[in-house]
Amino acid sequence: MITKERIMEIIGNYDLDKLSIATVCSHSSLQIFDGARKEGFRTIGICVKKPPRFYDAFPKSKPDEFIIVDSYKDIPGIVDQLVARNAIVIPHGSFVEYLGHERFVDLAVPSFGNRAVLEWESDREKERVWLEGAGIHMPKKVNPREINGPVMVKYHGAKGGKGFFIAKNYEEFQEHVKPDEKYTIQEFITGTRYYFHYFYSPLRQEGYRLSEGILEMLSMDRRVESNADEIFRLGSPRELEEAGIHPTYVVTGNVPLVARESLLPLIFELGEKVVEESLSLFGGMIGPFCLETVVTDNLEIKVFEISARIVAGTNLYLNGSPYSDLIEPGLSTGKRIAQEIKYARSVGQLDKILS
Amino acid sequence: MITKERIMEIIGNYDLDKLSIATVCSHSSLQIFDGARKEGFRTIGICVKKPPRFYDAFPKSKPDEFIIVDSYKDIPGIVDQLVARNAIVIPHGSFVEYLGHERFVDLAVPSFGNRAVLEWESDREKERVWLEGAGIHMPKKVNPREINGPVMVKYHGAKGGKGFFIAKNYEEFQEHVKPDEKYTIQEFITGTRYYFHYFYSPLRQEGYRLSEGILEMLSMDRRVESNADEIFRLGSPRELEEAGIHPTYVVTGNVPLVARESLLPLIFELGEKVVEESLSLFGGMIGPFCLETVVTDNLEIKVFEISARIVAGTNLYLNGSPYSDLIEPGLSTGKRIAQEIKYARSVGQLDKILS
Amino acid sequence: MITKERIMEIIGNYDLDKLSIATVCSHSSLQIFDGARKEGFRTIGICVKKPPRFYDAFPKSKPDEFIIVDSYKDIPGIVDQLVARNAIVIPHGSFVEYLGHERFVDLAVPSFGNRAVLEWESDREKERVWLEGAGIHMPKKVNPREINGPVMVKYHGAKGGKGFFIAKNYEEFQEHVKPDEKYTIQEFITGTRYYFHYFYSPLRQEGYRLSEGILEMLSMDRRVESNADEIFRLGSPRELEEAGIHPTYVVTGNVPLVARESLLPLIFELGEKVVEESLSLFGGMIGPFCLETVVTDNLEIKVFEISARIVAGTNLYLNGSPYSDLIEPGLSTGKRIAQEIKYARSVGQLDKILS
Incomplete structure (x- = not known):
């Protein structure tokens, strides 16, 4: 993993008045670009072969510039171009997956958030150590x-x-x-799935206070899974099996929802514990993260996974959610990321949110 | 039940320029406080032991002040504090349930809406008399x-x-x-569930006119029920039963939806009938209410329950719904309540909306 | 079918500064009127017997005027009144169904979009020729x-x-x-249903470019089907059958959703192919249309139907969607239609969007 020192050295040579925001053209890029542009940043889309045309349909949210690679595996080859543009990269699920974890952690460009989280998130055993260490209830592993x-x-x-x-x-x-x-x-776990979209700022002090910084909960969603969500129309699990048809759980999109207000204290508590534990374990998880949960009929929340960066479920809320609108009308997670970078720059603390 | 005269006597001693809005810190309190603040009211959160921290994450919507009780059953003990603050309480489902019906109806603080509705709503038999008397189709009781x-x-x-x-x-x-x-x-009833969020104003005259006042329909939702909504992934009802697993219907949250526009005439008609019948039976149901329904494949609407106050499904629409946005962009039920109190004050008719 | 020449002759006699927008009072009329009013048009609601009262609850979106017919079949009888008011009619599903296809295509009033599409859309065989000709994957017809x-x-x-x-x-x-x-x-097709709401403008040149004009994707929804969506609570298909209970698929409303961003290139490509093929086959499908699809667990999109006009799923987005908000905050399909008419008038190209 590239060292913090090296990253701060690179940032040291940046023209901070001309920072740009870069990400891979997929997953949640539309809101990352949209939010960055609204906060006054120049934006760079990293894409394979040629710019995706769909951005043309959303001209106000389209990246200002594209950098083209032959394969996402070649992103290390465009590091100089990114640095020349004073770029901060915003990792998302597809960015990390397409580039590969091992290449991502070595990428010599400032990245929003703490790269050390990857090691804890991508390894099922370490993820369990982290979450259970935080006092989170996970579905049990069973022999x-x-x-x-x-x-x-x-x-x-x-x-x-x-x-x-x-x-x-x-x-x-x-x-x-x-x-x-x-x-x-x-x-x-029998219950109903909820995916909570949090944001941890190590910089701000006004809000839901943690030991260092504040926690926000910007929105929530439920994933749409193909074919499991609709296959009951064809038959029950046993009826399907007799017919040789198998349920699958491939995410195709997201539906919006809200949770009972009486669950909010617990939802914040879960986010808080996960952040605090991350601070002890590896220096903290910065920015957006998601707890993937099941809410049982006893109103307990079991966490089956954590995503330590922006999740695609936030795409529902490109122009605000029932929760984020209370903070600022029209606030998306993408915009919140851009605000954090802008704020860190203004208070001279980019080192606290980049790695 | 406390008399209207007593309540109006209390209001008579209020400084109407300094009205505050109070409710219990749960259920739909965030939008009640948010709406009240947006309409210029001071807000009071009633909570047990200590203020819930989650409000810190939504500083613009946080109550201005908290009044702490040891148990919600002790709310009668803070009546003097509420009255000293010129408070109007907004009842919601958890408020009434935690405090207890019998204590709520006697509470010597002005309350938004008509307390007499509780008697008709909380008794299944009386609820049926009310709704069927209004010509509403309910699922039949069966021997x-x-x-x-x-x-x-x-x-x-x-x-x-x-x-x-x-x-x-x-x-x-x-x-x-x-x-x-x-x-x-x-x-x-086989069909799809819809929960319609209405608002009845006895004061306004412009709009969907009833015999006295107007009817609005601000939004609709479907409740998310744990574990019934997702348990089909595990097995059909019969398969679950063989495995000793039981479906449950505990509400964990809400998803947004809209109904066919061709159903809107019927949806308004149902709301209208229920209000008109409430006027004859007990002087009227004031403010927000919800009809909990199933829409059948014949496009009939069967009503299985009524909630005679703000429901948690409106939490989806803290910054407006596809319907309420047509009335005023960003209008929530919480904000609508505050507007009604403000309007009643301005026209000297608080007696028509408080009890 | 009435000729383009005849329609342009009618328009030739219109006072273009006083155009009005007319539609049948059902389906998606609320957003059509709302959007038209926001864009400065006078609005006319065509209704049977008497004006539906529900518009009174949305006074800003209510038609300025109603024209009453005894039956929707009698709309040809009000053509003179419509023409006298410089009206452009906006067809929607109920408009066309209630009036009847054959009467609609002959209606001597300017209509938004290309009437020729009806012939291709209403005939299952021709629809398949169109879509498969466009290279779209449809569920196979099976012997x-x-x-x-x-x-x-x-x-x-x-x-x-x-x-x-x-x-x-x-x-x-x-x-x-x-x-x-x-x-x-x-x-x-096993998977999850998505209904994509597109808009094709033959006039604009900035955006997602087609051979002539541009393509937009304003929103998406999933239809709520009664009783199929909730009947699994009662039993599996086989269990229901034994009990003599039959699933039905009657649309009662819509829920909002978004698709994975990585599907957007394909979603635009499908819309593009359908429009291009329509240009060759019958001069093009103008304005809003919807592809009704299933997204499989291989992330393929199968199209089972096309609706060549505004669909009711857009009613979720009367004040904007996660996608349309990126184009213009609060943009509905109804408003987009009004904008297109306004723009066509300003550039003297009403002939390109009316028939």
Whole structure:
């Protein structure tokens, strides 16, 4: 991983009045560019082969400039161009995935947030250490013999929502499990899914105070999963199985929702614990993050995953959410990121939010 | 129930230029405070033990002041403090539930709306008299022997979405019903749930006119119910039953939606009938209310319940809904309540909206 | 079909400074009137017997004037009144359905969009020629003997979401099919439904460029279908069948959603192909249209239908969507239509958008 010193050295040579915001042209780029432009930044879209045409339909939110690569794996080759443009890159899920974790952490361009989080987030075991260390309730990992209720079984190597199966008990598990594949088994929590979109600012002091900085909750969503969300029209899990049809859990989009107000104290508490633990473990998770949860019928919140950066569910709220509108009308997570960079520049603390 | 005369006597001693808006810190308090502040009122949050911290994340919508109680049952003990602050309390579902109906109706502080509605709303039999008297179609109450289609069975004493079961016919009912528990059986209406958020103003004259005042429809939502909304991923009702897993109907949040425009005439008609009947029965239901409905595939609307105050589904629309935005951009139900109080003050008719 | 020449002759006699916008009082009329008023047009609501009262609740969006007919079939009888008011009619689904296709195409009033599209859209075979000619993937039509996976069976004469059934394979098809009724069988695509709301402007040149004009994507929705969306609470398809209960697919409303940003290039490409093919086939589809799709777990988009005018799903976005807000805050499809007419007038090209 590139050192903080090296990044601050690069920033030291930047013309801070001409900072630009760069990201990969996918995932949540539209709101990142839109927010950056609204906050007065120049924007750079990194894309493969040629600029995606869909930005033309949203001219006010289109990047000011495109830098073209042959493959996202080649982003390290455009580092000089990015630095010459005083660029700060905003990582998102596709950025990190397309470039590759190992290349991302070494990228010699200032990046919004703390790159050290990747190591803790991408490794399932470390993620559990982090979250459970924070006192968060996660679905339990289960050994086959200990199955005594519904479980979700995930084959190693399965990708992007395929290669899961759900069993209601040990018998069903045995009946379905493929003999030669590796898997992990997790307790299946019955309830309703909520994805909470937080923002942690280590700089601000007014608001929901943490040990250093403040926590915001800007919005929430539920992911739309293909084909699991609509396959019940065809048959129940058992009926589908008899017909050789398999449920899959590939995210195709997002629907908006709000949670009961009586859950807000707990929702903030969960975000708080995760941030505080990140401060002890690896110097803190900066900026947007998401807790992926199930709310049970006892109104408990179980967290099954964390995303330590902007999530695509925030795309619902390009012009504000029921929560972010209370902070500032029309506030998106993309705009909030740009505001944080602008504020850090104004108080001379870019070192606290970049790595 | 405290008399109107007593309440008007209290208001008579208020400094009307310094009215404040108070409510219990839960349910829909964020929009009640937000709306009140936007309309220029001072706001008071009533909370247990200490102020909930989550308001810190929404500083523009945070109550100006908190009054702390040991238990919500102790709210009668802070009546003097509320009156000293010229407070009008805004009841919501949690306010009434936490304090208790019987204590709420006696509370010696001016309350937005008509307290007499509680008696008609909280008693299932009276609610049916009210709604059916208004010509509203409700799911039928069914005797066990008369079951000839899907039914919803609810045990007495069951709370908050648990202790329901659904049977498709008499055989299933018999198979599932617990011998020693009391229950009520209601026709199960197949269709899609819609919760319509109305506002009745007895003061205004411009708009959708009723016999006295006007009716608005500010928004609609569908409740998110845990675990019923997602449990189909695990199995069909029968498959779940074999595995000893039970569907529950606990509200965890809300999703936004709109209804076909061709249903709007009927939606307004239902609201109108309910208000008119309330005027005859108990002097009228004032301010926000919600009809909880199922829209069938014949485009009929069956009403299974009424909430005679602000509902949490309006939390989706803290900064406006597709409907309320047509009346005034960014209008929430919380803001609409504050506007009504402000208007009543300006025309000297607070007696028409308080009790 | 009335000729373009005749329509342009009528427009030739119009006072272009006093154009009015007229539509039938249903479907998406509220946003059509709202948008037209915001763009400075006079508005006319065409209604049966008497003006629907629900507009009174939205006074800023209410038509300036109503023209009353005994039956929508009688609209040809009010053509002179419409022409006298310099009216342009905005067709929507209910307008065309209530009036009847054959009467609509002959209506001697300028209509927004190209009437020739009706012939291609209302005939299932021609619709398939159009879409497949554009290179769009549609669910396959299947002969009974060729059924080798899930299918949707639709009886001829079935209306509005009833009279469909889903079979997982040939056996189920045989078991359910009624011997004496005509039907069509279509591949059932497993995935999640998305309805994309486009706008094609043949006039503008700045934006997502097509061969002539530009393409916009203003919003998307998922239809709420009664009772199919919630009937799984009662039982699986097989369990329901045993109980003699049948799923139906009647649209009662819409929920908002967004798609993965990585799908946007494909979403625009689909819209583009459909418009380009329409230009070759019948001179082009003008203004709003909707592709009704399923997004599979391979992130493919299958189009099962096209609506060549404003769809009711846009009613979710009367005050803007996550996408249209990027173009102009608060932009609805209704407002976009009014803007197009205003722009065409200003550049003297009404002939390009009316028929």
